[in-house]
Amino acid sequence: MAANIGIMDSAYFVGRTEILAWINSTLHLNLSKVEEACSGAVHCQLMDSVHPGTVPMHKVNFDAKSEYEMIQNYKVLQDVFNKLKLTKHIEVSKLVKGRPLDNLEFMQWMKKYCDSINGGQLHNYHALERREACKGGKEATRRAAATQQSGKSSSSSSAAPRPSSSNGTRKHEPLSSNAGNHHSSRAPSSKQTKPAPAAAAAAYDEKITELKLYIDSLEKERDFYFSKLRDVEILCQNPDTEHLPLVGSIKRILYAADGEDLGAAAAAETQTLSPIAEGSEERRNSAIESQKRKLIVNQDVDAAAITSLSPRQRLSDASDVKCSGSSPLLTC
Secondary structure, eight states: OGGGOOTTSGGGGOOHHHHHHHHHHHHTOOOSSGGGGTTSHHHHHHHHHHSTTTSOGGGOBTTOOSHHHHHHHHHHHHHHHHHTTOOOOOOHHHHTTTOHHHHHHHHHHHHHHHHHSGGGOOOSOOHHHHHHTSBTHHHHHHHHHHHHHHHHHHHHHHHSOOOOHHHHHHTTSOHHHHHHTHHHHHHHHHHHHSOOHHHHHHHHHHHHHHHHHHHHHHHHHHHHHHHHHHHHHHHHTOTTTTTSHHHHHHHHHHTOOTTOOOHHHHHHHHHHHOHHHHHHHHHHHHHHHHHHHHHHHHHHHHHHHHHHSOHHHHHHHHHHHHHHHSOTTOOO
């Protein structure tokens, strides 16, 4: 199910250009940025295209400007998800802000889901007629048509050939006139090589959008690691574990100021907290204690044996010692 796809799925690697082309061709719109669909109305109509009759289009507002109006559209979308038993979480608070990365990721999921229904094929879906039932739907269709016409006219004017009648007359002019107008003839050619203002503005918008996506990805990564550190801090503040030496070392690392040297303290803590060092020390102490016990027991046994012997046995023992210390050739 598309509702359970992971962040590393191929759906999240679809580019903005492909997403915009899919939206515009499906709904007959002319969006230039993904964040233009942050009101939620486009998402509702995309769901209506794959599940006709499921979305109450009369509740969708294509003219939503404030966050309150946008949230109403997302409520309609959430009701549709509940009807279809989709468990996809909608981060409304991020989408209504118009952040490019959040809107792109959600629209990538929408494309993955719509492509999974009937193979992405739409049968007899009339996007313009369905949008007319929405609030502001006619105005949205009118704006899309106007932008398409203006785009076509600008492209046709830029592709039109320039008149070259002056070039034919210049061939018959005298050489002196060509030399005199040498600098003046260069001026229009240099102006022609400059890029059009519209193209430059489009390039700047593209660059700004890329930078916004980069900033959003950095903020998302920052929030991810901050949440991990916060979880570690909460674990260290647990009354059952906060008295442990290891927890104290972790707290010192968490709350250390910039430039503070924790190398020596960390090495000392590692040496004292090392389980190998603690185990070897305990084994050494236990070995010493066992040797002491054996020595004491042996001394007690020898003393008891000596006191239990008779005087004759003591003399025989002494003579045995004396003989053992003499020459091996002698016999007792």
